[in-house]
Structures are given as C-alpha cells and as structure tokens.
Amino acid sequence: MINADVINNLPSPRVMVIGDFILDRYVWGKVERISPEAPVQILKVQNDGDYRLGGAANVAHNLLTLGAKVTVLGVVGTDYGGKSLLKLLRQKGNRKNLNCDGIIKDKAHITPIKERIMDDDHDQQILRVDREKQNKEYSISHSAETKLLQYFARTIQTMDAVVISDYDKGTLTVTLLKNLIQLCRKYHKQVLVGPKGSDFSKYKGATAIIPNRSEAQIVTGEEIKDDKTKKLVAQKLLKRLNLDFVIITLGPDGLYLLDKKNRSATDAAEHHEVYDVTGAGDTVLAALSFAFTSEELQSYQDKLHLANLAAGVVVSKVGTATVTREKIIEHHHLKSEDENIRTKHKLKTAKELAGILAQKRAGGRKVVFTNGCFDLIHPGHIRTLEFSRAQGDILVVGLNSDKSVRLIKGKSRPILKQSDRIKVLSAFSAVDYVALFDQSTPIELIKKLKPDVLVKGADWAEGRIVGADVVRSYGGRIARVPLIPGVSTSDIIRKIRKD
DSSP: OOOHHHHHTOOOOEEEEEEOEEEEEEEEEEEEEEOSSSSOEEEEEEEEEEEEEEEHHHHHHHHHHHTOEEEEEEEEESSHHHHHHHHHHHHTOOTTTEEEEEEEEETTOOOOEEEEEEETTTTEEEEEEEESOOOTTOOOOHHHHHHHHHHHHHHGGGOSEEEEEOOSSSSSOHHHHHHHHHHHHHTTOEEEEEOOSSOOGGGTTOSEEOOBHHHHHHHHTOOOOSHHHHHHHHHHHHHHHTOSEEEEEOGGGOEEEEETTSOEEEEOOOOOOOSOOTTHHHHHHHHHHHHTTOSSSOSHHHHHHHHHHHHHHHTTSSSSOOOOHHHHHHHTTOOOHHHHHHHHSSBOOHHHHHHHHHHHHHTTOOEEEEEEOOOSOOHHHHHHHHHHHTTSSEEEEEEEOHHHHHHHHOTTOOSSOHHHHHHHHHTOTTOOEEEEEOSSSOHHHHHHHOOSEEEEETTSOGGGOTTHHHHHHTTOEEEEEOOOTTOOHHHHHHHHHHO
C-alpha cells in the first residue's frame, strides 16, 4: 500500500531521458470583445513571457521534481527557442541532479515551440500555434545522431533506467533508436518508451512502451471495448515488439499493464476535477520510469498507482506542469504509517487520551494503566494485559517508542519497530488504547492521564515503580502482576542468539 512514508522514502534513481525537446510558451490575457474585422475573439495580452519545458524536457523536469538524478540527451537549435529551452532546463536543477552535457546544439535544427493562447478568466486555451519544421520526413543530422549515440554509449552503464520520449519531431531516428535499445539490452538497463506515430516497429526490443488508448488501437487494428479486447491489444504489442511488458493509458479508466508472462495489473484513475491534460502523458511516463526503478514499490499495482497519483496532480493544474512527492501526498491526502495506525487502530496522543478518559471517568468508568516495550509478545505479556484489564473498565497501555527502547536497552533493540508493536497491541481485545512515549519512563504520561489503577510486574519493588507516588496522591492504587518464571523478551532473544 502506498502512503506518505513510502513516497517520502523512495530512493533517487539515475535516469537518462532522450527524445524531442520542446519549448512551451503561454500567452495569457483577457477576452473582452469580438473583433469587428472577423468573428474572432480579441485577446488583451497580460503576460506573454510564460515559458515552460515541453516534450522530453517536461519528462526530465518531472523526474527531477520526483527526486531522480537526470541526464538529458537531445538536440536544440542555436535559435531563440533553443537558447531559451536550454537556459530554462538548467535553471531547474544543478550539476548534482541534472546533467545537460548530452544536449547537442545544431544550427540546422529548429527548436519546436508550442505557443498556447490562454483566456485568463476561464483558464482555457483559445488557440495553439506550433512553430517547427513542416517536413514530416525531417530528422536530425547524421552528425548530431552520431554525437548522441556516442554520448549515450559512454554514460549508459551509470544509469538505472532510460526513458525515450518520442514526439515525432525528428530526434529519434530509426537508426538511433535501434542502437539505443541494443545498448540498453546489452547492459541490462530497462528502457521505457513514450511512443508516437503509427509505426511502433522502431521500438522493438525495448523493455516497455506506454501508448495511450488511441495509439494502441491504431497500431494493432483492434478496438478496446472491454477487458478481453484490452488484453488482446496488449498481447499483440508484446509479441510484435518483443517487450517485457506494455502499459496502456486509458484516460479516465486509468492504466493497464500486461507482461510477457501474462501477468496483468490495472489501476483506476484518481477522480479529481480535470482542468487541463497538457503534459499529463509526460508525467505518467516520468512517474512510471521512476516507479520501475524502485524496489520499494514491489508490485505492479503500486507502480501503476504512483503514476496515477502523479497524473491526478498535474491534470488539476493549467498548462504543462510537474509534480513533486510532497504535492502527491498533499493533493491526495495521503497519510504516514503512524497516521494510518492512529486512524485504524487504538493509538492516541496523550492530549487526545486526556479528553477521552475524562469523559469515561465522568460516566463512572475506572481507568487502568500499564506500560512496557512489548517487544516480541510472549505469555508474560499476555498475562499482564489480561490481569490489567481485570482491574478496571478501560485499559491504556503506555508503549516505549523505538527511541525510548534504545535509551534503556541499547542500539540492538527493539526487535520490532513501534508501528508493528502498536499493531500487535491493538489486536488484543483487552487493550482499549495505546499511547507512545519517547522518554525512558512513562512518568509524564501517567501525570497527564491520571489512571485509577497502575499495574506493574511483581518483580518491581514498591519503591521503584515509576508513577506510584503520583497515582496514590489522588487516591489511586497500585496492582502487581504475578510473573511467569523464566519468561521475558530478553530471555527469548538470548536463547535465539545462543542457538
């Protein structure tokens, strides 16, 4: 299950992005009237300097904001668009997390610019103007192709994964793709492709391709109507292109994965208001590439879910956008493991418990408190819990946090982390609430909760029971649990280590 802790603790993979680098420009303004010259809107420009990274540059930017270390390969012109794109790209990172040495500057190349005219009042596109080579057969020069391949060959072994972002702007020639994929296979590097066009044969041998519904249908000649046809389309792509797996993006229906061993996974899209899908495919490609480098996300389901969570953030924004781990957590209201435990189980803070117990006492209920590490539950623990519960109506267990256990028992303890110990204690019907404490003793907790009965093991001398004087001061009592001889967590650990 993906929660805030999982996302925050994902490692930072080294990812190479190669493809068509595009500059996105946004012109914002207000539409107040129709032109007298023709039935068209007149835009009063308010901001025409909003530049953003598009195409492969947007994929790289998304990987960067997710926490990857990115190396980019591509071609830009020496024109205004190329200079602006490269400057903007370099502003997004530093030498430690973004390497732009693989960007080739070519005088013959016209840097693609997508200019979007935006109505500021409604956050809507009015018009898009594309500035690029008009010749559909255009491709980069042989010299630029050779330089890209040479750089790729020099650096591929230092990468965890390769992402190919194809926008059909001429960078990814058939020859270049063939050589890139062969090198990835040679060095056992996974390569994920964001495809374009109707000829997918140029991606043969890649680890995976990630087409959308329309592209997958056109290439295979099959319409996706239900689960059966969805699987058929994926099987055809797997077989024709010799892929390890294929992921089809299905818009509102989410993501579908099928691998060569016929294992599948589906993750429905997150239902959030969609403002703009511009760049959503780039984010999904980046998030999937990021997820498939991570061993922490063990299942296909978790990997797809991370990509859907990321897409859910960017479609709620206007224009080309990126996503961070923090934004995923915030946007989808994801919780940490401790927060989930607090919701699902019996863990409460001292402040929460003080209020709850005051109400219980007002209703005539008697509160019992016991404490311990409860590391590796054994019969002695069970006797303590059952004995304690019998002393009153509400049982609160003060649990030493991991920090507290290390303070009193050393760096080798606890054996079970606090989240696991909370889950185990919460499973006992005798336990009503669990409260963590970081100190070496629960004295502050006892003072705040004011239990009617304080329970401790019979091996504790009367004068050594922490909090006994506090409880007696307001009329409470102390109860002693009969011990089970020779049974303790320390004894169990010593026996295991000896064996």
